[in-house]
Amino acid sequence: MTTNSLRIEADVGQLATIRSFVREQARRAGADPRAVPDIVQAVDESVTNVIVHGYRGGAGAVDVEVEAVGRSLVVRLRDQAPAFDPTGWPDPDTSVSLEQWPQGGMGVFLSRELADKVTYRRTPDGNELTIVKECIDSRGGGAC
């Protein structure tokens, strides 16, 4: 069980760095390549929400921790923005017309859709979001 972490400033210009980091950690953990884009996007959408809606352009940091646990790739995001639990956010209504298309909540929706499990807890240090994707074949290399 190996844990690797990365700290970034709360700046959307850092998102590409986070995506590269998660991709590389997933590869090292032996994750199914077909599932990697899902966990990368789930993380990207979650961090985007922290930066844009949590810190709202203010200074801050986001810590990204990736850990392989059995068949699961576990990504923990920690930040010190105001408390926000995305797991309780309602799904947007995507059955509407283009003119009525929902402009909020799509990132949260996608992160839940693409991950196998998303949990939130408020800690004394801030927000902690855990994203889990079962994508590691412990037998080595096959599909999950």
Place this chain on the structure above:
Amino acid sequence: MLSITIGLERARVPVAVMKLDGELDAATYQDVINRAAELIEQGAGHILLDMGELTYMGSSGLFAIHSVAMMLRGEAPPDPEGGWGAIHEAEPRDSEKVDELKLLNPLPQCERVLDRTGMKRFFETYDDRRAALESF
């Protein structure tokens, strides 16, 4: 990092081709909206979004595509801070499909995002550039 290349093609009607190369996320989506707004201001009425080299698209990319579609329909560019109040008041059209904006060669990750959010149904998608241009 996202690179945007603009080309103008003459099919049955003039078509502006926006080729996106790189990753479309919260750091780059506004560039797409701004370039499209410039094209529309210069008179472009039809845009083909070439996504063949777009290796990543987040939900911000959906916002950009939606914005371009709405601008082509005559709505004002969105205010990322202020939301979409004006857009929400726009009258729905009879057809779901957007005739003024079409998509070319989205890679699997981008196509999945379009599909899972239901946005794919609004846009004709092509894997042949000539066919896409002639479809306008």
